[in-house]
Amino acid sequence: MTLALPFLSTVVINKLTLGTLLLCVLVFSLPAISAERNLEKNDAISIKADQLLVQEKQGISRYQGNVEVQQGALQLAGDQIEITHPNNQLQKIEISGNPATFERIDPQTKTLTKGQAKTIRYVSKTDTLTFIGDAQVAEDGKHKISGAKLVYDLQQQTLQAESDAQNKERVEVILIPNTQTP
Template sequence: MKINIIPAVALLLCSLSVQANQPDYTQQIQIDADNLSSVKENVLTYRNNVVVTQGSLQLKADQLEINATAGKGNEVYIATGNPVTYSQLLADGQQVTAQAKEMRYEPSNRTLTFSGEAELAQSGSVVKASTIRYNVEKQELSAESNESKRVTTIFTPEEKNNP
């Protein structure tokens, strides 16, 4: 029996490209850590070398608390560290990175909130503030600071190619 493998390979490649183009927020969340404990019902605490991955989104922290008391799909992830780091590859190929003392992730509304010496970098530009809110779906950002600090944005000009 002769099997034509070309259509099967083409189908496989198409399914992989569809999966690769799925937004990160639609993919499963994986958590790796040295320790896990359940403090109370519907609250999990991960400690030491915590790594959270969702598609290309990656978060690293010293501790992560997941509060699921509001029910499935409404979990709140609160990561703390010195600092907590975040990185994500956007659909257009750009890399977004951030760091702060605390990061709150709410998958239900696709919002990340960075607090405490927060800094977010994208496309060569950097925003520094006390608090930065970032919507991973809409790629919208807002920043605010307290009385002692101001919001700082640094834009890096494009380099021109000289002929």
């Protein structure tokens, strides 16, 4: 994707790399994630914000003020999103807000997955998503996981939930029983 800004030189963000990240945000729908990542990564990415600051030499793009990101069935929102992309290679994306949120509707099952935290961070090198501060992820009708910090390793497909240092915000898992009859 190329952004042409009259007051800056042309900024290039690798669409496939950014798209892959955005698809990874909702990997909590584990069974279908591989197929869905391939289906959605070619969808257009829409980013809306009140302000945009691009520091091309530093490889940083900062969107501020009521930031909304949409790609396919995925929606992200926050007060600020900072994308670190030195030499046009995605390094890190950090979404902050009160709270930063995401929503995704699984195109096959129509299941809604929602999540939120004060900060949501993706690190490309480790292929991890970290939800920090009042973190929670819920899959409609199945479960809700919350804690001070949730770390999801996309390669290993593992989730680690942590309480805060003072144990004021303990890890909580709520499993919702299936009420449908066979």
